[in-house]
Amino acid sequence: MSNRQIPVSVLNLVPIRQGQGAKEAIDAMVDLAQATEKMGYARYWIAEHHNTSTLVSSATSILIKHTLEHTEKIRVGSGGVMLPNHAPLVVAEQFGTMATIYPDRLDLGLGRAPGTDMMTASALRRSKNDTVYTFPGDVQSLLTYFGPEEKQGYVKAFPGVGTNIPIYILGSSTDSAHLAAKLGLPYVFASHFAPRWMEDAIKIYRSEFQPSEYLSQPYMMVCLNVVAAETDEEAKLESTTMQQFFLNVVRGSQMKLSPPVENMDDIWNEQEKAVASNMSSVTFIGSKETVRAQLNEFQNKYNVDEIMAVSYIFDPEKQRRSYEIFKEIVDEG
Numbered sequence: 001m002s003n004r005q006i007p008v009s010v011l012n013l014v015p016i017r018q019g020q021g022a023k024e025a026i027d028a029m030v031d032l033a034q035a036t037e038k039m040g041y042a043r044y045w046i047a048e049h050h051n052t053s054t055l056v057s058s059a060t061s062i063l064i065k066h067t068l069e070h071t072e073k074i075r076v077g078s079g080g081v082m083l084p085n086h087a088p089l090v091v092a093e094q095f096g097t098m099a100t101i102y103p104d105r106l107d108l109g110l111g112r113a114p115g116t117d118m119m120t121a122s123a124l125r126r127s128k129n130d131t132v133y134t135f136p137g138d139v140q141s142l143l144t145y146f147g148p149e150e151k152q153g154y155v156k157a158f159p160g161v162g163t164n165i166p167i168y169i170l171g172s173s174t175d176s177a178h179l180a181a182k183l184g185l186p187y188v189f190a191s192h193f194a195p196r197w198m199e200d201a202i203k204i205y206r207s208e209f210q211p212s213e214y215l216s217q218p219y220m221m222v223c224l225n226v227v228a229a230e231t232d233e234e235a236k237l238e239s240t241t242m243q244q245f246f247l248n249v250v251r252g253s254q255m256k257l258s259p260p261v262e263n264m265d266d267i268w269n270e271q272e273k274a275v276a277s278n279m280s281s282v283t284f285i286g287s288k289e290t291v292r293a294q295l296n297e298f299q300n301k302y303n304v305d306e307i308m309a310v311s312y313i314f315d316p317e318k319q320r321r322s323y324e325i326f327k328e329i330v331d332e333g
Contacts, residue, residue, distance in 0.1 A: 006299075007042035008330050009308040010323065011079045011192065011223050014046060014056040014063065015245070015257040017314060025056045028316055029063065030070045035320045037074035039327045043107055044071070045079030045308065051120035053254045061094045068102045077107025079188070079223070079308070080170040084112065085124040088138045089157060092145035096160025109188060110139055111170040136179055142167060143183075143214075166214070168221070173197050177204040184212025186219035191282035192310045193249075198222065198282065202302055223308040224298075225283035228325035229318065232286045238322075239285050240264055242312040246276035259314045284309075284326070292329045 012032060016025040033044045044067060048060040057063060060078050067076045081091055091108070099106045112135040145157040146165045169180035169187050172194035180187035187205045191198045202220055209218040225242060229235035240260040247264075248255045250272050261267065268276065284294045295307075309326055313319035 005330060005333055006304070007306045008327060009043040009045065009221075009306060010036050010041050011045050011047065011308050011310040012057075013049065013310070015312065016054055016056060018256045018258050020256070022056045026063070026066065029056075030067060031316065032319065032323075033067045033071050033074065033076070036323050036327075037071050039324055040331075041074060041323070041327065042306065043075035043077055043308075045077045045107065045109060047079050048082045048085070048111070050085075050124060054248070054256050061091075061098070064106070065098055065101075068098060068105060073105070075105050075107050076102075077168075078109045080109030080111040080168070082111045082113055083135055083138045084121070088141040088145065089155065092142055092157035092160040095165050096146070096157050096163050099163040099165050100159040106165050107168060108142070108165050109168040109170050110135075110142070112176060113172070136183075139167065139169070139179070139183065139185075171201055174201045174204055177201040178208060181205045181208035181218070182210060184210050184215050186215060186221060188221040188223060188308065190223055192223045192225050193246075193279050195279070195282040199302075202304070219306070220302075220304045221306040221308055222282075222302065222304045223310060225280055225285075226291070226309040226311050226322060226326050227283065227285045227313060228288065228291045228311075228322040228329075230287060230321075232290055235286045235290070237262070238313050238315075238318060239283070241314045242280060242283070243268075243276060245312045246279050247272055249279065250275045257312060257314060288325050288329060291326065292332075295329060 012029055014025050014029045036044060046060050046063045047057045049055045049057050060081060064076050095106060095108055144151060145160050146163050149161050167185055169176050169185050171177055172190040174197050177187060189198050189201050206218050227235050227239040227242060229238055237260045241258060243264050244258045247268050284291045311319050311322045313322055
């Protein structure tokens with residue numbers, strides 16, 4: 001790995017742990033934000049999911065506001081706001097208001113997926129047209145709303161004008177790589193659950209990137225899973241929480257974040273194992289030495305500008321420790 005120290009960040013889907021409810025999940029979200037802020041993480045992003053009883057991240061902007069309120073300097077943002085569900089003007093007003101209260105601490109990550117099933121998407125949608133296709137125009141609208149007053153049209157976001165909230169394009173396929181490159185915006189790839197197109201997306205983004213007023217060269221972020229512990233054995237055990245999380249996705253079941261188990265083969269069949277393992281294949285897992293080797297290998301291959309870590313670990317203390325170990329690895333270069 002090049003010895004440059006890269007920024008590391010956190011993604012939180014705000015899962016509910018077994019035996020707990022929504023309030024505890026939100027409290028845990030704040031606790032983790034405060035802990036990772038102290039560790040020196042660059043940013044803390046919160047996802048958007050709907051009609052998922054095991055995740056509390058439906059009203060993303062309210063959770064962002066709550067996190068900003070309980071932290072001091074860490075940047076807080078959306079990973080992401082799923083733009084098909086929202087009118088850009090409303091997003092601009094909400095984020096513009098937060099940026100006014102908490103200047104220079106806000107990021108806006110934008111996704112083109114609905115973050116839910118199609119029936120729920122239809123209940124959320126602001127129009128019956130397929131708003132996925134309006135994504136490029138909607139992104140452009142937001143850039144304008146946050147820009148200088150003289151570039152605005154008749155409709156403006158108050159507050160929002162002139163806040164210049166940084167916009168990041170999120171992607172889990174190659175589609176958004178083309179758009180991020182064309183608009184000259186930073187690009188974040190969702191390898192934590194959709195690693196299949198990561199390599200292609202990184203290549204497309206870098207090769208097609210056009211410098212803009214926002215960015216002079218490509219800024220490539222990758223979100224991936226991290227389960228770090230004192231030993232490889234402990235990390236392997238703790239990672240069964242993550243494996244159960246992905247099994248949940250494969251089965252479409254609504255199980256809360258579950259404690260680690262001794263043997264996953266008692267729970268999943270071969271086919272489920274293959275699909276879940278595929279989804280979580282971009283994971284750093286093990287002791288400090290093992291994760292360091294994995295990070296070096298990853299960076300030698302991809303040399304990304306920032307890594308965003310998501311850690312599905314049942315015990316909050318062990319989750320914090322995982323983030324601590326990962327930050328120490330990065331700091332040691």
